[in-house]
Amino acid sequence: QVQLVESGGGLVQAGASLRLSCAASGRTFSSYAMGWFRQAPGKEREFVAAIGGSGGGTYYADSVKGRFTISRDNARNSVYLQMNSLKPEDTAVYYCAAGRLRSFSYYYTPRNYDYWGQGTQVTVSS
Numbered sequence: 001q002v003q004l005v006e007s008g009g010g011l012v013q014a015g016a017s018l019r020l021s022c023a024a025s026g027r028t029f030s031s032y033a034m035g036w037f038r039q040a041p042g043k044e045r046e047f048v049a050a051i052g053g054s055g056g057g058t059y060y061a062d063s064v065k066g067r068f069t070i071s072r073d074n075a076r077n078s079v080y081l082q083m084n085s086l087k088p089e090d091t092a093v094y095y096c097a098a099g100r101l102r103s104f105s106y107y108y109t110p111r112n113y114d115y116w117g118q119g120t121q122v123t124v125s126s
Contacts, residue, residue, distance in 0.1 A: 002026045002098050002115040009120030014088055016124070020081040022096030022117055030054055030074040033101040036081045037110055038092035038122075048094070049081060050107035059107050064090075086124045093119040 008020040020036070035050040049070040050059045058070050064083075072079040079096060097113035099106070106112040 002029070002032065004096050004098060004115055004117035006094065006096050006117040006120040009094060009122045011123045011125065012086055014086060014124055014126050016086050017082070017084045018086065018122060020083065020094055020096075020120060020122075022079045022081075024077045024079070024098060026077070029077040029098075031100060032098040032115075033107060034070075034072055034079040035097045035099070035107055035113060036070060036079075036094060037097060038090075038094045039119075040092040043092075045095070045110050047108045047110070050104070051079065052104070053100075057104055059104055083122070086122075088124045088126045091122060091124050093121050095119045 003025040004022055006022045031053050033053050036048040037045050038048050039045040047061050051070045051072050067085045069082040096117045098115040099113035
């Protein structure tokens with residue numbers, strides 16, 4: 001069982017930066033691929049970024065590539081999402097997720113993940 005708790009969301013102006021954190025419980029954190037997803041009102045949950053279990057391989061949605069960076073610290077059981085050059089269209093609830101995923105091809109789909117955090121709101125004003 002893995003419990004995930006996100007933090008770091010907030011209200012910022014366009015062009016600003018935020019860093020989201022996700023703290024995980026459990027002793028086998030490094031065995032899980034970690035993903036960040038987001039969901040805006042009236043829209044489906046969408047993939048943002050993911051990172052492999054031992055830090056190998058990072059993957060991004062085209063909409064955030066070059067602006068967002070995912071990283072993890074297995075010693076701290078944590079995963080991070082550094083978000084730069086934020087845009088109003090980045091406004092959403094951001095969720096972190098954990099899954100024992102054998103291939104990066106599984107990273108992009110929410111239903112492939114086993115555990116989810118409660119989400120943190122990110123609001124970007126224009």
